[in-house]
Amino acid sequence: MTSPQPLLLEPSAAGIAQAVHRLMHEGLVAFPTETVYGLGANAASPAAVRKIFAAKGRPADHPVIVHIANVDALDDWAIEIPATARQLAQAFWPGPLTLVLKRAAHVPDEVTGGQSTVGLRCPAHPVAQALLRAFAASLNIEATRQPHRALRRPAGLAAPSANPFGRISPTSAAHVAADFWNTDLLILDGGECDVGIESTIIDFSRDTPVLLRPGAVTPAMIKYVIGISPAMPDTKAPRVSGALPSHYAPRKPLALATANAIAAIPASLATQTAILAFHMPAAQRFAWTRQAPRDASLYAQHLYAWLREMDVSPAAKLVIERPPRTQEWSAVTDRLNRAARR
Numbered sequence: 001m002t003s004p005q006p007l008l009l010e011p012s013a014a015g016i017a018q019a020v021h022r023l024m025h026e027g028l029v030a031f032p033t034e035t036v037y038g039l040g041a042n043a044a045s046p047a048a049v050r051k052i053f054a055a056k057g058r059p060a061d062h063p064v065i066v067h068i069a070n071v072d073a074l075d076d077w078a079i080e081i082p083a084t085a086r087q088l089a090q091a092f093w094p095g096p097l098t099l100v101l102k103r104a105a106h107v108p109d110e111v112t113g114g115q116s117t118v119g120l121r122c123p124a125h126p127v128a129q130a131l132l133r134a135f136a137a138s139l140n141i142e143a144t145r146q147p148h149r150a151l152r153r154p155a156g157l158a159a160p161s162a163n164p165f166g167r168i169s170p171t172s173a174a175h176v177a178a179d180f181w182n183t184d185l186l187i188l189d190g191g192e193c194d195v196g197i198e199s200t201i202i203d204f205s206r207d208t209p210v211l212l213r214p215g216a217v218t219p220a221m222i223k224y225v226i227g228i229s230p231a232m233p234d235t236k237a238p239r240v241s242g243a244l245p246s247h248y249a250p251r252k253p254l255a256l257a258t259a260n261a262i263a264a265i266p267a268s269l270a271t272q273t274a275i276l277a278f279h280m281p282a283a284q285r286f287a288w289t290r291q292a293p294r295d296a297s298l299y300a301q302h303l304y305a306w307l308r309e310m311d312v313s314p315a316a317k318l319v320i321e322r323p324p325r326t327q328e329w330s331a332v333t334d335r336l337n338r339a340a341r342r
């Protein structure tokens with residue numbers, strides 16, 4: 001008997017068609033987005049969404065984001081959408097922004113984690129766009145064959161990041177294949193992700209917009225569009241697994257350190273240590289090194305690939321130099337802090 005394994009496909013017309021076929025039959029499809037790869041299933045099918053949770057080992061009460069093809073599809077999944085939320089969708093979609101809104105009645109509890117809200121995002125990656133459009137077309141061709149049903153069926157892909165729960169998010173098809181080597185899964189290979197860290201999440205389900213997860217769309221960009229900065233989350237903020245203190249974690253212990261502390265690592269420990277730093281001590285022989293770029297976007301793009309490399313390097317301990325304490329580094333610093341928490 002052969003065990004299940006992932007099937008890696010080029011995102012050609014034939015590859016997209018095969019992926020849609022899987023989605024129509026409650027299967028799982030991993031696909032590239034501009035942020036990270038997603039582990040997708042038909043968001044309208046509770047059975048399909050449950051397969052995501054089983055594959056990831058994710059607790060059932062953690063909600064998943066529904067990916068949609070365009071701004072118009074907002075009203076298929078959410079109700080009582082504030083004007084400011086629509087303005088943000090108009091400004092940043094398709095793009096790395098997720099809006100948490102009041103859910104429409106039909107949205108399965110499996111998607112929302114039983115909460116009264118749904119997270120919606122329109123991804124910009126051309127493969128994600130092609131997949132969403134082909135899936136919507138397929139759903140609606142089927143609907144016209146069953147004329148007693150509603151003519152337009154909401155098309156959305158429930159998709160968390162395609163990694164085991166709590167681990168490092170994938171930014172290439174190879175990362176997904178390595179993490180799900182024994183899962184029945186189709187992976188569309190769209191190359192390496194541009195943004196590299198997960199979308200900004202803004203909660204619009206309460207009185208004022210709240211930043212649940214920092215990302216490439218910054219508070220300053222949001223303020224530019226809607227006139228106010230999102231508030232920081234308080235204790236009433238909804239459950240966000242990406243907001244758990246420990247997340248995006250490598251298997252080996254990771255510490256954040258100053259340049260001085262890194263320079264002071266003794267030679268005896270250096271050979272067992274992997275270093276990602278802006279200032280690399282020239283004298284030491286470390287187990288693995290990477291000179292960190294000074295550009296926060298470039299750093300974010302490669303961060304998860306580097307964390308994965310460090311994790312499989314001969315090093316026993318991982319050390320990363322703390323980025324500057326400025327706004328432009330806040331999303332990267334957020335991920336580093338969580339990756340370093342045990």
Ligand code: TXA
Nearest residue numbers: 035038063064117118119160161198199238240241242
């Ligand atoms: O960039 C991204 O957002 C990627 C790509 C694949 O789109 N997706 C992603 O999904 O990061 P995931 O599941 O790894 O993280 C989504 C976060 C989780 O922390 C989840 O708790 C939160 O979004 N979330 C989803 N729906 C929510 C809701 N209704 N209310 C509050 N948080 C929600």
Ligand code: MG
Nearest residue numbers: 160161169242
């Ligand atoms: Mg995730």
